[in-house]
Amino acid sequence: MHILEGKTLSAEILASLPPRIAAVNGRLGRPPSLAIINYFADSPSAVYVKRKAAACEKLGITVKIFNPGQQEGYGAFKQLLTQLGADPAWDALMVERPLPEGFETLETWDAIPAAKDVDGLSSLNMGRLFIAKKFSEIERGGYFSPCTALAVVRLMKFHGLNPSGMNIAVAGRSPVVGKPLAHMLTTLDATVTLCHTRTRDTAAIFKAADLVVTAVGKAKWLKKEMLPPGMTVIDVGTNFDEHNKMCGDADFEDIKQTAAAVSPVPGGVGPVTLACLIEATVKAAELTPKTAAEGQPGEKKGGIILT
Secondary structure, eight states, rough: EEOOOOOHHHHHHHHHHHHHHHHHHHHHHHEEEEEEEOTTTTTHHHHHHHHEEEEEHTTTOOOEOOOOOGHHHHHHHHHHHHHHOOOOOEEEEOOSOOOOOOOOOHHHTTTTTTTBTTOOOHHHHHHHHHSSSHHHHHHHHSSSSHHHHHHHHHHHHHOOOOOOOOOOEEEEEOTTTTTHHHHHHTTTTEEEEEEEOOSHHHHHHTOOOEEEEEEEEOTOBBOGGGSSSTTEHHHHHOOETTTTOESSSOOOOHHHHOHHHHHHHHTHHHHHHHHHHHHHHHHHHSSSSSGGGOOOOOSOOEEEEOO
């Protein structure tokens, strides 16, 4: 079985950024800057928050992690989004999911200026993405796409998996992964079936596919009996199992008996997502007008600022 690891690709993406960061520093008089809002310190995604911050620090990018309290309510959250969105010291702004109940709304994503929305969740960025007919338009566009969906496509290309002509089943229809990924794969000439909780006989769809992407957020949900022998699986899930160990949506130990290729969790899509986010932060800084970049996000350049 082939392991579709993402660490090598992630390292390549990050290694390409220092000259671009230096150019931003020379033009703006400061490094690129990223503000992250994270509510749940014990969520699976919170593990990646720390990795994002560490990777930013290593590259000399300024990052600040905001940890609001749930008791402050949606009004305080919206105010923080508005404040950070208007602050010229921040080039990029992302909101880590999950959020408290009722916080994930269109109003939330549209409170992030499209020029700072590095995870591509605002209606303007999402609309630009879905208008694109070819993946080259997405790559060249002066806008942002959801980083995890983009990471899946880049991981596929890195491992020589050409979506053109493939029948691909995507499990999960979230606006962060499933829906944008299905569209991206379609722009690469794949035929995509988007599965969800109301899909009848998901296993039958998987068995008719050439490749399966799972992004449902259920630990070890995907079993070998749901797949034909020789299947390629890309696992986007980030979960904790019964032993509090990070795992994907796929039961790796189970499906590796018959699968042809599988992306591991951790070490697969996750590192590439991280690299895509940092690359998008640099891109946001490159697109920041010099006159709009006055001010410093904290006293420490190229460091981690925790609140």
